[in-house]
Amino acid sequence: MQQRKKETVLTLSAKKKAGMPITMVTAYDYTQARLVEAGQIDTILVGDSLGNVMLGYDTTIPVTLDDMVHHAKAVRRGAPDTMMIVDMPFITYHQTPADTVRNAGRLMQEAFADAVKLEGGHAIAPHVSALVQAGIPVCGHIGLTPQSVLQFGGFKVQGKEEKAAARLVDEALEIEQAGAFLLVIECVPTVVATEITKRLTIPTIGIGAGQDCDGQVLVFHDLLGFTMQKTAKFVKSYASLGTQAVDAIASYREEVKSRTFPNERYRYDDEVTGFRGES
Numbered sequence: 330m331q332q333r334k335k336e337t338v339l340t341l342s343a344k345k346k347a348g349m350p351i352t353m354v355t356a357y358d359y360t361q362a363r364l365v366e367a368g369q370i371d372t373i374l375v376g377d378s379l380g381n382v383m384l385g386y387d388t389t390i391p392v393t394l395d396d397m398v399h400h401a402k403a404v405r406r407g408a409p410d411t412m413m414i415v416d417m418p419f420i421t422y423h424q425t426p427a428d429t430v431r432n433a434g435r436l437m438q439e440a441f442a443d444a445v446k447l448e449g450g451h452a453i454a455p456h457v458s459a460l461v462q463a464g465i466p467v468c469g470h471i472g473l474t475p476q477s478v479l480q481f482g483g484f485k486v487q488g489k490e491e492k493a494a495a496r497l498v499d500e501a502l503e504i505e506q507a508g509a510f511l512l513v514i515e516c517v518p519t520v521v522a523t524e525i526t527k528r529l530t531i532p533t534i535g536i537g538a539g540q541d542c543d544g545q546v547l548v549f550h551d552l553l554g555f556t557m558q559k560t561a562k563f564v565k566s567y568a569s570l571g572t573q574a575v576d577a578i579a580s581y582r583e584e585v586k587s588r589t590f591p592n593e594r595y596r597y598d599d600e601v602t603g604f605r606g607e608s
């Protein structure tokens with residue numbers, strides 16, 4: 330297979346200009362990353378959603394920088410030729426801009442991230458600028474930003490009222506102005522994401538934000554139907570691998586219990602001479 334070219338901040342910008350949709354899928358370990366790269370997805374997001382789907386937390390708030398470094402290193406090994414954006418977790422970009430740069434530096438130097446992602450608007454714009462000045466490409470994230478779920482009072486569509494929608498447009502412009510090269514928009518009315526996408530020169534990536542964003546992102550486990558739990562309205566599962574996995578595990582259990590596994594296909598019956606097992 331021909332080796333493909335890794336996306337860059339320039340090629341993603343060119344895709345927006347050419348009206349070519351950008352694909353993004355999350356991955357959290359080596360095997361998932363290999364699958365996503367084989368599926369020729371443009372960009373991998375090592376999302377802090379790993380707190381939910383890999384570590385079993387209810388929110389992303391307990392995820393640490395060490396967790397992100399650990400998972401991103403594995404993803405990098407599985408997908409060396411795909412642009413890898415890594416989430417900065419809760420409270421790693423909310424103190425001084427110098428702290429933010431130091432924390433992002435770990436993701437760049439230890440995990441070889443191509444970019445980092447930060448949630449928020451006005452309050453984090455100075456942190457975006459500091460990262461960009463340090464040479465670190467930044468992806469913003471507005472709308473339903475899961476690290477603020479306690480403030481939102483739950484996982485709810487954002488920007489439904491006129492004032493809130495206008496605030497989202499302002500935040501998007503501010504994050505672009507601060508130097509971000511990409512912006513994730515999560516769980517907002519389509520008309521709001523469409524307006525933001527028109528107003529920005531940088532590409533937008535939607536999740537629950539309608540069809541007009543410059544690209545789309547889905548969580549690996551949702552896309553493949555692994556979770557077997559109720560998912561948000563915006564999730565489309567393209568497979569039901571959770572159910573298939575449970576069926577496969579149950580078949581294995583039955584074959585072990587009935588001693589039909591391992592049959593001769595899976596045994597070394599003829600490869601020992603002179604040993605009968607008698608002492």
Ligand code: KIV
Pocket residue numbers: 355374375376377378379416470513515536546548
């Ligand atoms: O953490 C994550 O997976 C994300 C995406 C849902 C955008 O931020």
